[in-house]
Amino acid sequence: MAFANPANDPLTVRFTVADYDLPATLNSGQAFRWHFEDGAWEGVVAGRWLQARSEVGGLAVRAAQPQRSWDWLRHYLAVEENLRAMVASFPPDPPLQAAVVACRGLRLLRQEPWECLASFILSSTKQIPQIQQIVARLCERYGEPVAVPDEHRPEFAFPSAARLAACTEAELRDCRMGFRARYLRETAGRVAAGDPDLSTLASRSLPEAREALMSLPGVGRKIADCALLFSLGFSAAFPVDVWILKALRQLYFPRRRVTLRGLHAFTETHFGPYAGYAQQCLFHWMRQQAGRVT
DNA sequence: AACCAGGACACAA
DNA sequence: TTGTGTCATGGT
Numbered sequence: 001m002a003f004a005n006p007a008n009d010p011l012t013v014r015f016t017v018a019d020y021d022l023p024a025t026l027n028s029g030q031a032f033r034w035h036f037e038d039g040a041w042e043g044v045v046a047g048r049w050l051q052a053r054s055e056v057g058g059l060a061v062r063a064a065q066p067q068r069s070w071d072w073l074r075h076y077l078a079v080e081e082n083l084r085a086m087v088a089s090f091p092p093d094p095p096l097q098a099a100v101v102a103c104r105g106l107r108l109l110r111q112e113p114w115e116c117l118a119s120f121i122l123s124s125t126k127q128i129p130q131i132q133q134i135v136a137r138l139c140e141r142y143g144e145p146v147a148v149p150d151e152h153r154p155e156f157a158f159p160s161a162a163r164l165a166a167c168t169e170a171e172l173r174d175c176r177m178g179f180r181a182r183y184l185r186e187t188a189g190r191v192a193a194g195d196p197d198l199s200t201l202a203s204r205s206l207p208e209a210r211e212a213l214m215s216l217p218g219v220g221r222k223i224a225d226c227a228l229l230f231s232l233g234f235s236a237a238f239p240v241d242v243w244i245l246k247a248l249r250q251l252y253f254p255r256r257r258v259t260l261r262g263l264h265a266f267t268e269t270h271f272g273p274y275a276g277y278a279q280q281c282l283f284h285w286m287r288q289q290a291g292r293v294t
Numbered sequence: 295a296a297c298c299a300g301g302a303c304a305c306a307a
Numbered sequence: 308t309t310g311t312g313t314c315a316t317g318g319t
Contacts, residue, residue: 029300124301130317131300178315183302220302241300259309283300 010066015079016058021105025077026052028284029128030109030230032119032135033158044139045076046112047157049148064147078107086235086274095251096271096278099285106284108277109230113198114191115158116231117213120223121184122177137175142167164188183218190216202232209234221264229276238267238275243286 026034026041034043040053050073052061061073074080087100122138123131135158142163143156164172165188172181191198196212204212209232213224221240228237240248240263248263258266271278 120300121302123299125299125314126301126316127299127318133317173315176316179302179313180315218302222301226300239300242298243300261308287300 012062013070014060017079019083019105022054025107031111032132044146044155047146049146049155064149076110078110081107086277089272089274090278099281102285103281111231113231114161117227120226121218122180134175134177161188161191165192187216187218206234235274235276238279243283247282247286
């Protein structure tokens with residue numbers, strides 16, 4: 001439930017929610033526009049500057065302008081996601097249970113499809129801090145300015161597909177994205193033309209939506225699954241990146257040779273309808289084990 | 295100085 | 308179908 005704070009501040013919303021790990025959620029490689037500053041998390045969602053912090057019993061989020069409804073933010077943050085039900089549906093295998101325990105309060109964000117897809121096109125063979133830098137440059141140069149608090153530095157929305165399609169490849173390369181520039185530009189053109197229409201993909205079947213995404217240049221199985229899971233609500237999508245590849249082989253197939261195709265078949269049957277959440281727990285857990293923040 | 299990073303793609307065998 | 312080289316860039 002959302003309600004105004006005691007001061008009746010129209011810029012702030014509070015969500016009463018148990019088990020919400022804000023740092024793990026905002027900084028676990030799902031979204032790339034959040035950063036910790038002055039004791040809170042700042043980011044831009046759907047063209048709105050936001051500042052979020054954890055409080056006893058929930059979250060407090062401040063915007064730069066009054067909001068007549070906060071439903072969009074509750075949806076983005078997945079405040080009402082039933083973590084218990086998802087965890088309860090998992091197979092009782094030791095590795096997954098260990099990962100789940102270490103990821104209490106981790107959520108799957110519901111991002112805007114275009115921003116999510118474009119960001120993950122930029123993610124290939126890049127470390128998370130570098131992805132954040134590229135996305136930041138892209139927004140500064142080609143995104144629309146958004147309202148910010150007084151004295152705050154300018155912030156920008158994620159650029160539309162049409163705007164990025166209008167960029168030259170050289171302009172995009174100048175954002176330090178290397179060979180990904182051509183992929184981003186061509187995919188932006190397709191999306192801007194409604195081929196495919198990202199706004200209707202969520203209502204299609206998982207295989208259909210995945211196939212549509214994979215028809216885009218620079219979008220293979222992994223990046224398609226990221227967009228399906230982190231923005232389109234396909235909770236069964238299971239992105240297999242290098243970390244998950246290592247984890248699955250080590251935890252479930254020690255000293256056996258398994259192809260990527262074989263691993264996909266395994267994940268589709270083993271983890272159940274919320275496989276994507278299992279994946280995010282394993283990913284976060286592996287990175288915790290590695291003791292890195294990258 | 296090699297090696298790797300939330301991969302995709304063309305091309306070989 | 309499955310394996311290898313290539314593609315930029317920045318960090319260990």
